[in-house]
Amino acid sequence: MTDADLVETVELPLTVHGLETRGVSAWFGERKVLDRVSLVMPAGEVTALIGPSGCGKSTYLRILNRMHEMVRGAGLAGQVLLAGEDVYAPGRLPAKVRRRIGMVFQRPNPFPAMSVYDNVAAGLKLAGIKVGKAERDDLVETSLQQAGLWAEVRDRLRSPGGALSGGQQQRLCIARSLAVSPDVLLMDEPCSALDPTSTRRVEETIELLRGRLTIVIVTHNMQQAQRVSQSCAFFLASHDTPGRIVEHGSTEDLFERPRDQRTADYVAGRF
Ligand code: ADP
Numbered sequence: 561m562t563d564a565d566l567v568e569t570v571e572l573p574l575t576v577h578g579l580e581t582r583g584v585s586a587w588f589g590e591r592k593v594l595d596r597v598s599l600v601m602p603a604g605e606v607t608a609l610i611g612p613s614g615c616g617k618s619t620y621l622r623i624l625n626r627m628h629e630m631v632r633g634a635g636l637a638g639q640v641l642l643a644g645e646d647v648y649a650p651g652r653l654p655a656k657v658r659r660r661i662g663m664v665f666q667r668p669n670p671f672p673a674m675s676v677y678d679n680v681a682a683g684l685k686l687a688g689i690k691v692g693k694a695e696r697d698d699l700v701e702t703s704l705q706q707a708g709l710w711a712e713v714r715d716r717l718r719s720p721g722g723a724l725s726g727g728q729q730q731r732l733c734i735a736r737s738l739a740v741s742p743d744v745l746l747m748d749e750p751c752s753a754l755d756p757t758s759t760r761r762v763e764e765t766i767e768l769l770r771g772r773l774t775i776v777i778v779t780h781n782m783q784q785a786q787r788v789s790q791s792c793a794f795f796l797a798s799h800d801t802p803g804r805i806v807e808h809g810s811t812e813d814l815f816e817r818p819r820d821q822r823t824a825d826y827v828a829g830r831f
């Protein structure tokens with residue numbers, strides 16, 4: 561396959577699906593940690609979730625792709641809709657949901673001893689997708705392209721994933737998620753463990769992916785939220801109130817014209 565062929569493949573129009581929650585509340589045992597969170601994460605856009613530690617952002621992400629229920633004592637109310645369909649509908653398998661809604665974590669977690677190629681192919685294997693060698697080669701290459709990593713690793717496909725830099729490892733994890741063509745990619749502070757240059761590379765990858773799938777990113781970096789997202793939700797909790805959305809809207813409005821004083825204080829770094 562030539563590079564020109566590949567660009568054609570990458571640019572094929574896709575159906576992009578959005579995500580929405582309606583009145584989502586969450587508990588750990590008796591303790592309520594999220595309170596009636598309703599949010600639309602538009603198809604093909606990047607939605608940033610911001611707010612202080614402990615306000616329930618990671619819990620919210622885990623609810624979106626049905627990882628929350630794997631946590632002991634976890635409770636849940638409300639609805640999660642992917643392309644208008646209930647992600648928690650009876651009979652819907654959590655593993656199938658996770659195939660459509662991928663997740664990337666703060667610490668890049670490639671299989672360190674496994675080759676770059678096998679790390680991406682592992683995305684297919686974990687999802688139970690069986691393909692022939694030629695198709696697998698194509699999928700690995702396309703995923704690495706989409707993750708903005710291909711040029712850096714095309715000659716190192718047999719090197720161990722653990723030999724890549726931190727930023728490359730994070731993009732490798734993104735490629736692994738992309739291998740199964742998810743509708744949504746959830747990113748939980750994907751750059752918190754990275755240096756500024758690697759952070760930039762990951763942001764460029766997010767920019768590459770925009771429009772191709774729906775992205776939800778948790779970040780503590782206000783500049784990053786402004787650089788990568790089109791809409792933004794500000795979460796807040798206190799010692800006696802569970803996490804809630806204080807304000808959400810276009811990223812520009814939230815940062816330039818916050819309606820709530822607490823949002824204004826938070827985005828200005830005042831707490
Ligand atoms: P954030 O990502 O915004 O920092 P989290 O979603 O991690 O917030 O946590 C929200 C609240 O839920 C916190 O008070 C945290 O201590 C609590 N929490 C998170 N995970 C668990 C768990 N597995 N068991 C019990 N409490 C938890």
Ligand code: MG
Nearest residue numbers: 617618619748
């Ligand atoms: Mg968190």
